[in-house]
Amino acid sequence: MTQRPSWAPDEVDIERPAPARMYDYYLGGSHNFAADRELAEQAMAVWPDSPHIARANRAFLRRAVAFAVEQGVSQFLDLGAGIPTVGNTHEVAARLAPQARTVYVDNDLVAVAHSRSLLDGVANTMVVHADLRDADFVLEQARGLLDFSQPVAVLTFAVLHFVPDEDDPAAVVDAYRRATVPGSLLALTHATDDFQPERLRDMENVYRSASAGLTGRSHAQITALLPGYELVPPGLVCMIHWRPDPDAGPDPLDGDVSRYSAYAAVAVRK
Template sequence: MAEQAIRILPELPANMRANRAFLRRAVRYMISQGVRQFLDLGSGIPTVGNVHEVALREAPDARVVYVDNDPVAVAHSQSILEQVDAATVVQADITDADAVLGHARSHLDFTRPVGVLMVALLHFVPESADPAGVVARYRDAVVPGSFLAISHGTADEQGERGRAMEALYSRSANPLVSRDRAAVERLFDGFEIVEPGVVFVPLWRPEPGTLPSGTPPERTATYAGVGRVR
């Protein structure tokens, strides 16, 4: 399936790296705003350059809870995090916010700001599961000064490529739901979206000299944004 996806979107490996780079920038930004706790939803396997590494490098008192519904990803994560006291992993479905938050409260202090990360996640949540409602549950669980980071696949400006990717994923266990910029912005309801707003992922607060030359940002087919709880 990966090979078929790359045939449709040759930039896909670079796009995935751009998405992870956004994650790291978002974590560093939240730390600069005083956040020391992170809830990484749909985290996959936390390997090199993941949230706890970035957070602990910037703030040694940071704490991280990873959440994923894949037992294989969770088992690998447990092994990787065995010697990392500041981070833990929970197996749960992010759409069951009560269960996730119940686990997270054992490790994070929800009376203090939390950085909630939904990176490359919500495009796998169908409208029938009410993605906006899912986001709202986490928003309502955190205090003012908390943040939410989202990156989300889109067919905007992709033409036939976007339709082909959706068709490919529709045949998998994880159908892809592309959303346009306005729909992604609506996921931030109740948040103050920080500058530069919801933009293609390389354009969200890029580090000097890191924008890829000659590659239009829209080729990433991914929007990104960060919001602050008022």
């Protein structure tokens, strides 16, 4: 049995890997357990670019949040927010709009515990322990901080591919759409099997041992999650191609979209 770290909540099963903690490991974080590291290493054996993909996902987060603020949206509902790292949603937003409000949601107790520790005393932030599929509960809690009569940016970075088809991800997305007013935004990144389907299947097999399985989807399938939204140009594209930062350095994966195999988009609620 793995020894439980002092920072790990008693309720956490440290023997079962969790995507949030595996993602933390990809990013070089320290809030993960041996089981998370072992499965993450298996994933990286299948897809060695995983750490680069995780960093590209964080870079897209920064661009998407900045875009939202530019559009006058300064309320953020970050679903599947994960374990706190530098450049969190509230930090990016507050640099551009000091009164921005952010609600973080995650079902991983380690992510929730560290988010609450990090945000203790930080104004205009809230952390909710919940599964994003329980939209009624999430929205009830979020209304303690967010004003849903005004536009809200709903963020779903690298999380909808952990909602299996049987749980109807389109209905999950629509529940949050219906709770927001026109002019609200949805930002997402999502793994795809459009480019390397066999390798993506291997990744899905690895994640079967985690607390949530991975489901890669095609461009058409991801687009089908977004009725009632209008895609912001350039649309649903590889994450590195969504309004890239002109000052960013050379792409570590040589701009090869097949090595990322992840789409990104920002959409406006009609």
